[in-house]
Amino acid sequence: MAEGYQTTVHDQVGGRSVDSDQTCADDNVPGRKGKRCDPCRTNGRWNDAVVLCKTCQQHQCEDCSMNHSLNDIIVGHDLQGLEEDDQRKICIKHKQDLNIYCVDHDEMCCGLCGVMYHKQCTEVTDIKCEYIDKGDEKRIQAYRSQVKVIPEQIDIMKNEIDKLFDDFKCNVVHSTRDAVKTESKKIDEEKIVRTAITKDTDTTLATNIDDFNRIRLFTKKIRQHKNAISKQESDKHVLDFIFEFNKTLLSFIQSGDDIGSLHIEKTFTKATSGSFVRPFMLRLLASRNLKQGEDGDKEPVISGLDFLPDGRIVAVDNWNRRLIVTDQQLNNLATHLLASSPQDIVTTSDQKVAITTSSCTAVVNKREDVEVK
Structure with missing residues (x-):
C-alpha cells in the first residue's frame, strides 16, 4: 500500500509530468531517511527538514523554522516534529493527511488526490478512525460538561428554595416579635394606669379624716376610676400564634414524589462512508484574471x-x-x-x-x- 499518491500520467505537453516540479522524489534518495526543507528547495538549496509547519503546509529545516519565532506574522503557527508527521502519514504531493483509501488501486491518498485522481473509482472510503476517536473524546468531554452542570442546576434550585424558606422564616419571626412587643407595651401602659389608681385610692384611705368622710371620699374615687378599670377588664385577651405551611407544599411532601427527574436519551447519528466531507483549510493554489480576447470575443464567463x-x-x-x-x-x-x-x-x-x-x-x-x- 503506497503512503502517498504520485501520478505518472503525462499532460501531453512534451511528455512532462503534471507535477514534475512539485514531486518529492529527491526526498527518497537511497540511504537518506529525512525529508527535504521545502523553502530551501525552492531557493535551490538541499537542507534536511526537522519540523513540519501544519499552518504553512511545509517541511522546514532548523534555520527556516526559526522564522516562526522572529516574524510576528507567523508566530503561533502549528509546528510538529517529523516523528509526528510520519505517524500522521502525509501525502507527498499535497502535504495533506492520507485519510482516503481507494480499494480499486489499493492505496492511501489525501482528499485532494481522491477528488482529482479517484473520482471514477468504484470504491473510495473515507478513513474515519482518527476522527471517530476525536469525536468520541469530544462527546465524553461534552458528557462531563453536562454532568457537571446538572448538580449546579440542582444547587441553584436548592438555593432558591432555601431563600424562600429563609425569607418566610424571617417574616414570621418579625411578625411574632412585633405582636409580642405590641402586647408588652399595652400591658405596661395598663399597669401604669392601675398603679396610678391604686396610689390614688391608697392616698384617700390614708387621709386623716373621720371614717364616714373617708369612705365617702374613697367611694367617689372608685366611681372616677371605674371606666378605666372596666375598659381594662373588657379588653383582656390571649394571643394564639397559629402557624401553617402552604397546603400545596404539604401535599407535595406528603405525596412522597421526587422533587425532580433525570432522563438520559440517546440520539443516534448516521455515519457517512465514502464521503470526503470533513473540516478543512482553504488555500489558494493558483488564480488567473479572465480578460476579453483580442479576436473580438466577449469577456469570458x-x-x-x-x-x-x-x-x-x-x-x-x-x-x-x-x-x-x-x-x-x-x-x-x-x-x-x-x-x-x-x-x-x-x-x-x-x-x-x-x-x-x-x-x-x-x-x-x-x-x-x-x-x-
Whole structure:
C-alpha cells in the first residue's frame, strides 16, 4: 500500500509530468531517511527538514523554522516534529493527511488526490478512525460538561428554595416579635394606669379624716376610676400564634414524589462512508484574471468546471461557446469551439467530458460528448 499518491500520467505537453516540479522524489534518495526543507528547495538549496509547519503546509529545516519565532506574522503557527508527521502519514504531493483509501488501486491518498485522481473509482472510503476517536473524546468531554452542570442546576434550585424558606422564616419571626412587643407595651401602659389608681385610692384611705368622710371620699374615687378599670377588664385577651405551611407544599411532601427527574436519551447519528466531507483549510493554489480576447470575443464567463483524472482542468465559457483545457496552474493547454452555448461540464471517462448546452431560440437542453486529447 503506497503512503502517498504520485501520478505518472503525462499532460501531453512534451511528455512532462503534471507535477514534475512539485514531486518529492529527491526526498527518497537511497540511504537518506529525512525529508527535504521545502523553502530551501525552492531557493535551490538541499537542507534536511526537522519540523513540519501544519499552518504553512511545509517541511522546514532548523534555520527556516526559526522564522516562526522572529516574524510576528507567523508566530503561533502549528509546528510538529517529523516523528509526528510520519505517524500522521502525509501525502507527498499535497502535504495533506492520507485519510482516503481507494480499494480499486489499493492505496492511501489525501482528499485532494481522491477528488482529482479517484473520482471514477468504484470504491473510495473515507478513513474515519482518527476522527471517530476525536469525536468520541469530544462527546465524553461534552458528557462531563453536562454532568457537571446538572448538580449546579440542582444547587441553584436548592438555593432558591432555601431563600424562600429563609425569607418566610424571617417574616414570621418579625411578625411574632412585633405582636409580642405590641402586647408588652399595652400591658405596661395598663399597669401604669392601675398603679396610678391604686396610689390614688391608697392616698384617700390614708387621709386623716373621720371614717364616714373617708369612705365617702374613697367611694367617689372608685366611681372616677371605674371606666378605666372596666375598659381594662373588657379588653383582656390571649394571643394564639397559629402557624401553617402552604397546603400545596404539604401535599407535595406528603405525596412522597421526587422533587425532580433525570432522563438520559440517546440520539443516534448516521455515519457517512465514502464521503470526503470533513473540516478543512482553504488555500489558494493558483488564480488567473479572465480578460476579453483580442479576436473580438466577449469577456469570458465560466459556467462549469471539472477535473480530468490526470489532473488537468476542463472548463466551459458560456459567452464565447468554448471548451478550455488548462493545467493545475491554470496555464491554457487547448481551446475548442462548441456548437452551442455551454451550461455545465462533467468528466465521464478517462479522456471524455459531457457538456450540457442550450439552444438560443428555445429553452431546450442537450448533451454534447467531447473527447479531450
